[in-house]
Amino acid sequence: MGDTPQNPFDTLQRRGLMFILSSPSGAGKTTLSKMLLAKDSEIKLSVSATTRPPRPGEIDGVHYHFVSPERFQQMIDEDDFYEWAEVFGHRYGTPKGMIRAALKEGQDFLFDIDWQGTQQLYQKDQQDVVRVFILPPSIEELHRRLQSRATDSAEVIAARMERARAEISHWDGYDYVIINDDVNICFAKVCAILEAERMKRQRQTGLIPFVRELMT
Ligand SMILES: Nc1ncnc2c1ncn2[C@@H]1O[C@H](COP(=O)(O)OP(=O)(O)OP(=O)(O)O)[C@@H](O)[C@H]1O
Numbered sequence: 001m002g003d004t005p006q007n008p009f010d011t012l013q014r015r016g017l018m019f020i021l022s023s024p025s026g027a028g029k030t031t032l033s034k035m036l037l038a039k040d041s042e043i044k045l046s047v048s049a050t051t052r053p054p055r056p057g058e059i060d061g062v063h064y065h066f067v068s069p070e071r072f073q074q075m076i077d078e079d080d081f082y083e084w085a086e087v088f089g090h091r092y093g094t095p096k097g098m099i100r101a102a103l104k105e106g107q108d109f110l111f112d113i114d115w116q117g118t119q120q121l122y123q124k125d126q127q128d129v130v131r132v133f134i135l136p137p138s139i140e141e142l143h144r145r146l147q148s149r150a151t152d153s154a155e156v157i158a159a160r161m162e163r164a165r166a167e168i169s170h171w172d173g174y175d176y177v178i179i180n181d182d183v184n185i186c187f188a189k190v191c192a193i194l195e196a197e198r199m200k201r202q203r204q205t206g207l208i209p210f211v212r213e214l215m216t
């Protein structure tokens with residue numbers, strides 16, 4: 001697809017990170033994503049397209065691109081997605097348009113996507129993808145959070161709880177696993193991971209001119 005990652009030693013411009021936050025529904029990744037976007041101006045949200053209807057307060061183009069099932073299918077047919085998956089009976093996908101060029105220019109992106117999307121992105125780009133899985137402190141607490149959020153019907157909450165077990169079974173497909181008990185402590189851990197990943201040697205060498213000069 002023309003997005004083969006470059007060896008950072010061969011370029012002065014590192015590619016952006018694809019920083020993925022996944023979790024069972026209700027564990028808190030949207031909360032953590034908002035905190036991260038508010039704190040760190042170096043990372044942008046990858047805005048997904050979805051066929052799910054907006055929740056109260058959700059803005060088209062900000063939280064999601066809300067599209068019809070027909071439009072979503074057209075985007076699949078036109079190869080517009082990095083990845084897409086069906087979740088809770090709706091389709092969700094990461095459009096290439098906004099992020100492809102920006103990643104190449106070194107912009108970091110935050111992805112709030114499920115395990116299926118995480119696997120697809122990782123298969124395409126192992127070098128730039130960082131996979132973080134957020135767990136609730138317990139299944140009972142997950143249920144309580146979904147109820148207290150008050151955005152979903154009892155049936156939808158039951159379906160999300162049912163699916164949570166399957167999602168948690170994919171926890172070993174992630175680089176980092178954090179329990180979101182105290183949200184501020186969890187957020188500090190998310191920030192620490194992001195900073196550490198940015199400082200990895202293979203993401204830095206091309207950026208430090210005097211080190212590069214010494215090596216040539
Ligand atoms: N550490 C925490 N302690 C208590 N409540 C929390 C914590 N983190 C998040 N919450 C609350 O739990 C609810 C679910 O959080 P959030 O919407 O961020 O979950 P999510 O993982 O993004 O879910 P979904 O996948 O359905 O979008 C929200 O009401 C949020 O305020």
Ligand SMILES: Nc1nc2c(ncn2[C@@H]2O[C@H](COP(=O)(O)O)[C@@H](O)[C@H]2O)c(=O)[nH]1
Pocket residue numbers: 022023024025048049052083084085087088092093094112113114115116117118
């Ligand atoms: N594979 C993808 N999963 C996505 C994407 N955007 C969101 N999601 C995941 O869907 C569920 C449900 O989200 P909700 O907003 O309806 O609660 C959640 O796990 C999201 O992470 C995407 O583009 N691709």
